[in-house]
Amino acid sequence: MTAARAAAIVLRKEIRAEMRTRELLQTTVTFVIIVVVLFSFAFEPTAAEARRYGPGLLWIALLFSGSLMLNPSFAKEQSNDTIYALRMAPVSPFAIYLGKMLANLLFLAITEAVLLPVFALLYNVSLWPVLGRLLIVLFLGTFGIAVTGTVFSAVATQARMREVLLPLLLLPVLVPLLVASVEATAELFADAPSLDRTWVAVLVAFDIVFFATAWMLSDYLLEE
Amino acid sequence: MKNRWLFALIIAALFAFAGYAVFFIAPDEATMHAIQRIFYFHASSGWAAMEGTGIVFFANVAYLRKRQPKWDWLAVSAVEVSLAFWSVVLVTGPIWAHPVWGIWWAWDWRLTLTLVLWILYVCYLVLRTLVADPERRAAVSAIFGIFVFLGVPLDYLSIRIFRTQHPQPVLFGGPNSGLDPTMVKVFFSCSALMTLLMILLVIERYRLERLRYEAEEMRLVIEERAETKSQNREMQRRTALGG
Numbered sequence A: 001m002t003a004a005r006a007a008a009i010v011l012r013k014e015i016r017a018e019m020r021t022r023e024l025l026q027t028t029v030t031f032v033i034i035v036v037v038l039f040s041f042a043f044e045p046t047a048a049e050a051r052r053y054g055p056g057l058l059w060i061a062l063l064f065s066g067s068l069m070l071n072p073s074f075a076k077e078q079s080n081d082t083i084y085a086l087r088m089a090p091v092s093p094f095a096i097y098l099g100k101m102l103a104n105l106l107f108l109a110i111t112e113a114v115l116l117p118v119f120a121l122l123y124n125v126s127l128w129p130v131l132g133r134l135l136i137v138l139f140l141g142t143f144g145i146a147v148t149g150t151v152f153s154a155v156a157t158q159a160r161m162r163e164v165l166l167p168l169l170l171l172p173v174l175v176p177l178l179v180a181s182v183e184a185t186a187e188l189f190a191d192a193p194s195l196d197r198t199w200v201a202v203l204v205a206f207d208i209v210f211f212a213t214a215w216m217l218s219d220y221l222l223e224e
Numbered sequence B: 001m002k003n004r005w006l007f008a009l010i011i012a013a014l015f016a017f018a019g020y021a022v023f024f025i026a027p028d029e030a031t032m033h034a035i036q037r038i039f040y041f042h043a044s045s046g047w048a049a050m051e052g053t054g055i056v057f058f059a060n061v062a063y064l065r066k067r068q069p070k071w072d073w074l075a076v077s078a079v080e081v082s083l084a085f086w087s088v089v090l091v092t093g094p095i096w097a098h099p100v101w102g103i104w105w106a107w108d109w110r111l112t113l114t115l116v117l118w119i120l121y122v123c124y125l126v127l128r129t130l131v132a133d134p135e136r137r138a139a140v141s142a143i144f145g146i147f148v149f150l151g152v153p154l155d156y157l158s159i160r161i162f163r164t165q166h167p168q169p170v171l172f173g174g175p176n177s178g179l180d181p182t183m184v185k186v187f188f189s190c191s192a193l194m195t196l197l198m199i200l201l202v203i204e205r206y207r208l209e210r211l212r213y214e215a216e217e218m219r220l221v222i223e224e225r226a227e228t229k230s231q232n233r234e235m236q237r238r239t240a241l242g243g
Helices: A003-021 A023-039 A047-069 A072-079 A083-088 A093-122 A128-157 A162-173 A175-189 A197-220 B002-025 B033-066 B069-101 B109-129 B134-149 B151-161 B181-242
Strands: none
Touching (some): A003 A023, A003 A093, A023 A047, A023 A093, A047 A128, A047 A175, A072 A093, A093 A128, A093 A197, A128 A175, A128 B134, A162 A175, A175 A197, A175 B109, B002 B181, B033 B069, B033 B109, B033 B134, B069 B134, B069 B181, B134 B151
């Protein structure tokens, strides 16, 4: 079986499991909306203020919900004892990682699909004119979160206090990604919106480097 | 044993010389004067810290490939020693920045990344406390350590790539970026010294970690023996009662 096919099977399994309970999506989507509402108390969300703080807020909300959502990715295999089945499966660990990573990417994208209109509405930001370019930045940033978060989800599963540990490990590692995403988004929210090449390049570089590292280390992720 | 004391003594003597060189041999900087002299310790500690994280990265990769506990001992030793040097960097930086910039801290790439790396290596140590099994602990922290190390080259290059509040590189920085030749000599003496100190500390910490590991193994054996002994006694008691 090729890695791509194995990854597709893992992805289908993740989607099917999620569609049966919808546990992950309903909690994450609710959480991300709570974060957006709570941030409105930190400053007066007028258009000018929102333009200043909006990008940071958007990405902090995504990062928080990501660190929350990625935790069960491997933890549920552990608690259901299905991790042994994954270990025994005659496919490369990278394929399993890839399937899980794509599932997390998809779930994060669904969260964003809910978050964006709510954010635009509550903070009075018009996203429509820059939507295409914003989606590029969102994709690059979310890809980085999913790539790194899926690895660290597997790492945190091995430790005690894993629910607290995952944000501890994940959030600081994602700082360069956060900075680049926020700056690129801020350029899009400016009066004369533009897609900043430098920050997009930083995002692409981050994604490539972290994905390559995850690929090289994937053999060790499912070990006992 | 003797060699280690000799090594430590040589480093102490070199430190005395470096202190003298920094304050009496290095020329006064034209605009910053005395406060500039902190640079010799600040930047050399930064180099030692980065070299230390290089050792961490090497040990992490070696552990994942070879699975020998010694690489894990080396990794954790180098993390702790590097953290000490990062701390020196993060303390001496603001001491210099306050009179020169007028502020203690600026959120540019160099400062932010250095602080984040410091936090990440603390997280590395926190992660280690939360995994009980020694082999799992070593493997998991090696994976995390490799990811953390990805930030180190970026931190090193940040003052070359981005426009930062932090001064631009004064060594290997291209034309018109150089230091006074005497300053260069004093700086390289200091950074060689800091590297030696870093190596000495890593060696000492490694010995400690090995002893700790051996003590842990022994304790496990003793506990196991004590348990079998008490089980045996219990069995004897029962057979005696039953018989």
